[in-house]
Amino acid sequence: MGTIALLLKLLPFITNITPVIVAALAAIRAQSNMTTAEIFAHAGSTLDANEKKLLEDLERLNPQP
Amino acid sequence: MKHKVGIHLVILLVVFIIACKDDQLRKAAKASDDAAIAIGAMIDVKRELGKQELITPAQELVLTERLLDVNRAVYQFNSRARTYDRLDSTTQTELLRLFGDITGSMRTLNEQGVLQIQNPDTKQKLSAVLSALDTAVQTIGAALGGN
Numbered sequence: 730m731g732t733i734a735l736l737l738k739l740l741p742f743i744t745n746i747t748p749v750i751v752a753a754l755a756a757i758r759a760q761s762n763m764t765t766a767e768i769f770a771h772a773g774s775t776l777d778a779n780e781k782k783l784l785e786d787l788e789r790l791n792p793q794p
Numbered sequence: 795m796k797h798k799v800g801i802h803l804v805i806l807l808v809v810f811i812i813a814c815k816d817d818q819l820r821k822a823a824k825a826s827d828d829a830a831i832a833i834g835a836m837i838d839v840k841r842e843l844g845k846q847e848l849i850t851p852a853q854e855l856v857l858t859e860r861l862l863d864v865n866r867a868v869y870q871f872n873s874r875a876r877t878y879d880r881l882d883s884t885t886q887t888e889l890l891r892l893f894g895d896i897t898g899s900m901r902t903l904n905e906q907g908v909l910q911i912q913n914p915d916t917k918q919k920l921s922a923v924l925s926a927l928d929t930a931v932q933t934i935g936a937a938l939g940g941n
Contacts, residue, residue, distance in 0.1 A: 735828050735831065735832055735926050735929055735930055760824055760827065765819055765820045765823045766876065768820070768823040768824055768826075768827050769823045769826065769827075769872055769875065769876035770876070771827055771830075772823065772826040772827040772829075772830045772868075772872045773830075773869070773872055773873065773876070775827065775830035775831060775833075775834060776830045776833070776865055776868060776869045776872060778834065779830065779833050779834050779837060779861075779865045780862070780865055780866070780869070782834075782837050783837060783858055783861055783862045783865060784862075786837070786840075786841065786854070786858045787855075787858055787859070787862070790851050790854055790855040790858060791855055
């Protein structure tokens, strides 16, 4: 179970399938070519980007005076 | 001769065990990466539902706060796991503790965020993404031997 299973579970509300398959293949190819350290680093970068988006959303939804 | 064969077998066994543990760490890395991607997807879905006014700003705020908790829990796990070369009983215990923080934050996201959505279609969409995230999280646990 990995990236394909993950992306397949997202399918119910994704209308255009081709980008999903392209993204899945790209992710699998990318992970296969990465060292374990690189995979951890990639996860870290994605988590950093998530944090940034979530903090932006917090500011939008609950603006501080 | 028999003695040399025995030693070679022991060495092979140790190498095999170490390789299996290395595979565990790699599996945990991939699952951590998948979880990060799934959180990103859930953020995008949440934002889209908010734009379409299928969730209220108050509901989106709760989802945002709980997602932040999950993201930070995965971040802690990822940051710690990447410092290890391989898993042993000490590192495994530490990572299982951090995995427990992830599953706890996931439970709270579901209970305080997703399950509070009244509209069945909207709840289903969020549940689908949450399910994808949960798959990645459970794979982390499986890689650690914690499930």
